[in-house]
Amino acid sequence: MRFGVIGHGGRISHVIKYELRRLEPAVRVVGIVDPDEAGARARLDECDRQDVVFYGSVDEMMRQANLDAVLIGTRCNLHTPFAIEVAKYDVPLFLEKPVSTSMEQAVALERAFEQSRCQVVVSFPLRVSPLCGLCRQYIEEGAVGSPEHILAVNYVPYGTCYFDGHYRDYAVTQGLFLQKATHDFDYMMYLMGAPIVKVAAMASWGRVFGGKRPAGLTCDRCEETATCLESPENRRRNLSGGGDQSHPCLFSEEIGTPESGMNEDSSSALVEFANGARGVYTQVFYSRRDSGTRGATVSGYLGTLSFDWYTNALKRVRHHAPFTDRVAGGEGLGHFGGDTALAENFLQVIRGHAPSRTPIQTGVQSVYTCLAARESAHEGRFVAVRQVGA
Numbered sequence: 001m002r003f004g005v006i007g008h009g010g011r012i013s014h015v016i017k018y019e020l021r022r023l024e025p026a027v028r029v030v031g032i033v034d035p036d037e038a039g040a041r042a043r044l045d046e047c048d049r050q051d052v053v054f055y056g057s058v059d060e061m062m063r064q065a066n067l068d069a070v071l072i073g074t075r076c077n078l079h080t081p082f083a084i085e086v087a088k089y090d091v092p093l094f095l096e097k098p099v100s101t102s103m104e105q106a107v108a109l110e111r112a113f114e115q116s117r118c119q120v121v122v123s124f125p126l127r128v129s130p131l132c133g134l135c136r137q138y139i140e141e142g143a144v145g146s147p148e149h150i151l152a153v154n155y156v157p158y159g160t161c162y163f164d165g166h167y168r169d170y171a172v173t174q175g176l177f178l179q180k181a182t183h184d185f186d187y188m189m190y191l192m193g194a195p196i197v198k199v200a201a202m203a204s205w206g207r208v209f210g211g212k213r214p215a216g217l218t219c220d221r222c223e224e225t226a227t228c229l230e231s232p233e234n235r236r237r238n239l240s241g242g243g244d245q246s247h248p249c250l251f252s253e254e255i256g257t258p259e260s261g262m263n264e265d266s267s268s269a270l271v272e273f274a275n276g277a278r279g280v281y282t283q284v285f286y287s288r289r290d291s292g293t294r295g296a297t298v299s300g301y302l303g304t305l306s307f308d309w310y311t312n313a314l315k316r317v318r319h320h321a322p323f324t325d326r327v328a329g330g331e332g333l334g335h336f337g338g339d340t341a342l343a344e345n346f347l348q349v350i351r352g353h354a355p356s357r358t359p360i361q362t363g364v365q366s367v368y369t370c371l372a373a374r375e376s377a378h379e380g381r382f383v384a385v386r387q388v389g390a
């Protein structure tokens, strides 16, 4: 099975080596478009290093490499332009999220795929994770009656990476609704069986991370590492997570300002679904250690379902019968089993055995929702969400 990769970085090389190849050992990376040839090559498995060809353009790779599938793993702002190039070909595409970082990009992406034969699997592991699937199955079986409300939370215990790693570059990420909530809005719409049509959001910027420390400051050149809670020695001592080597300062002016654009410390959204149901979503990026929580509570007149990917468990309460079920999930799966399910689905799509479980429209609809949430948080008013196909 011959793969071409555009942007062979950390995330996509992991998906190929540890998910796709585990399910299909015959996977080979035969073509790459990536300006950092040395870095991209270093991330290849041994079996790919000899024969892989680096191409100067997507068109060149698509025409010459005789590919069975393409994967786009560049950083966020390049997903759309490369996906639009791939849309011209009838080859299945695995596309990293967020699929776009602006309204212009999202509309162009939606248009490019309207006439395309290219089948896309958007990298949304949460939607396809077994725990989320079980929750959806219970809803379809009537466990809550009509789902009327969803409360979704994401207390991110590894959130420092959005302030000391490459994600802090706001010009590339465009904030944490697009970067993080794109997953959560997507699975919320899946569970509730309807798109989000209206959002009211708030965000906190620059109250925890960001600040006035000079641009370019790293721990190895800082005189405050004894007291700074983010220094490698304090992170190690406190078991507070994050990289334990010298890193860019989390309190640096380089992170941006609320006016120039910066990732938020936390953000929340009230949402309304097309079927009239309502919900709330909150994400918090300074959480640490075992404060990590990600999951949802879905309720209706007949019952309440709650699940949490971190505890890998689901609770089902019958409102009108004296029974409550607790379901424990199996152990040891990447992205809570979602990465494996995505890989399985992508291989099925390549073989023509099944449609995508996360087609391009799911990625675009989620981006429209994230953009509405960001606009609402900045402007302090309800914002209508653009709908795919509108």
Ligand SMILES: NC(=O)c1ccc[n+]([C@@H]2O[C@H](COP(=O)([O-])OP(=O)(O)OC[C@H]3O[C@@H](n4cnc5c(N)ncnc54)[C@H](O)[C@@H]3O)[C@@H](O)[C@H]2O)c1
Pocket (backbone or CB within 6 Å): 006, 007, 008, 009, 010, 011, 012, 033, 034, 035, 036, 039, 040, 073, 074, 075, 076, 077, 078, 096, 097, 098, 123, 124, 125, 166, 179, 335
């Ligand atoms: N679905 C998920 O759960 C999930 C998890 C982690 C990351 N991601 C997404 O994966 C993406 C990549 O993140 P990462 O940490 O792997 O980044 P990375 O920096 O490790 O990888 C990006 C790669 O793109 C290459 N690149 C840069 N410019 C390019 C160009 N013009 N053409 C082709 N290649 C180019 C880089 O050299 C690098 O190899 C991000 O958008 C992130 O949001 C998704």
